[in-house]
Amino acid sequence: MSASSVIVIGAGLAGAAAAWQLARRGHDVVVLERTEPANHWGSSHGSARIFRYAYPDALYTRLVVEARRGWDELEREGAMPLISAVGAVDHGDRRDPVRLARVLADQGVAHELLSAAEATDRWGGIAFDGAVLWHDEAGVIDAEGAVNTMLRLAVAAGATVRTGWPVAAVSPRGAGYMAVSSTGDVVEAEQVVVAAGGWLPDLLGGLGIGAERLAAFPSLEVRQEQAFHFPYRDSADVWPTIIHKSAPIQVYALPGGRDAEFRGQKVAEYNGGHAIRSAAWHDRAIDPVRRERVVAYVRENLPGLVPEPYAETTCLFTNTAGEDFVIDRIDGITILSPCSGHGAKFAPLLGEYVARLVEGDGDVPDRFRPLTAGVRA
Incomplete structure (x- = not known):
């Protein structure tokens, strides 16, 4: 037209x-x-959003493959690196790494399915509780x-x-x-x-x-999410992105990017923020109860991080059912x-x-x- x-x-x-x-x-x-x-x-x-292929739904994995071609084109035309390839780990019984691995295999995305022991050998700062999916083409988007x-x-x-x-x-x-x-x-x-x-x-x-x-x-449900940056115990560390879904908490984590001085991991509960009517009600306030819940998670599950946030932020999720x-x-x-x-x-x-x-x-x-x-x- x-x-x-x-x-x-x-x-x-x-x-x-x-x-x-x-x-x-x-x-x-x-x-x-x-x-x-x-x-x-x-x-x-900010400068940190997760780029990953792992979805239990093959439609979304296929669309990530298509979207990656668009990112490559955007980086070329804009002469600007926008995705840092750090890889991704997925674990937890509610995340079902075995099912995710099947979807990635069907879509031709390279990956590995590791035991908890094998994953711990690679990432000693992360506590694993079962099978772990790793795919190295995942990374962090500079939003x-x-x-x-x-x-x-x-x-x-x-x-x-x-x-x-x-x-x-x-x-x-x-x-x-x-x-x-x-x-x-x-x-x-x-x-x-x-x-x-x-x-x-x-x-x-x-x-x-x-x-x-x-x-x-x-x-539509708008949530004011809470994200907290925790420093690496070893300042030389660069971790992958992480999605851990296991009752009673669902958490995602990723390297924090330049807005967190590249010195730690950004950790948040998935849909852990409180619901607001719309973005007009976004007050950017941090909930101390939610902060303590994430700190407790880091203390128990991410021993390679110091369980004291050095930066924190809010972000909106606009959810459909x-x-x-x-x-x-x-x-x-x-x-x-x-x-x-x-x-x-x-x-x-x-x-x-x-x-x-x-x-x-x-x-x-x-x-x-x-x-x-x-x-x-």
Whole structure:
């Protein structure tokens, strides 16, 4: 199809990826960001997000393989390293490393299945309680660096980025749409991409997508996650990323990146933060009870770390009940919500999906398109 003018709402990983992919295809793109790209009030700040292939669901593993090609392209075009290959370990009875290994084998991803003793020989600072999955192509994404790189490339391709522009509503205007800010400013375009992250619950009702479609949208739960950085006992250590799921706690950990001085591991409970109405209620406050719970976990399960956090932060998870993404289009509005704390690794591919929808191509997994399921059936 011919190029369109497109508004992209939000300049986190999802919005930046959409802007990059659309602009490089010749679309006239304007990004509207309520504060600054990759800001601390959203889900894409800092330099440490997990890149991994291990999923119990083969769909997501296959999509990671596709997304990795996009990351490679982004690093080449942006002349910027964005993924540090440190590998990943997965363990715990609720994580089921044996099942994960089968999925990786089916998708052709190199991996090893280790006993607890074998894993302890490699990573003596981590306590293992059963089989351990290792895959060395996993790593750590520089989230903020990725956002800035994608926006830089988008701008080079003709896009405009407007900061300090909080969108209050979107409504039809002529043959297209207009976005209205909370101060009454207006931007018009033929199509709109909504990548508002934790602000989406507040914005959904103002998109004019109709009650029936709105009712089909999966319920969203926004959580204010708590992450804590613990120093390595041996300052020369560089650990892999870790996912440990075993009752009563689910924990993920990864090297902390430059925002934690590269000297420790970032450790957090998965969905361990408290629920808030939307990102507008994000106060960035650390819960001392949750801090102590993570400290206790580190003390028992990560003996290679000093169990005293030297830095801490909050981050938003915007969850759907099934942890699936929402990437769907209604008329000229595309909603991009890569939810549930695991969307960062797919960013370049998510931008491709948005470009396909904007250009009228429906080649997006059906599971991600709940708003038009009945229409397409």
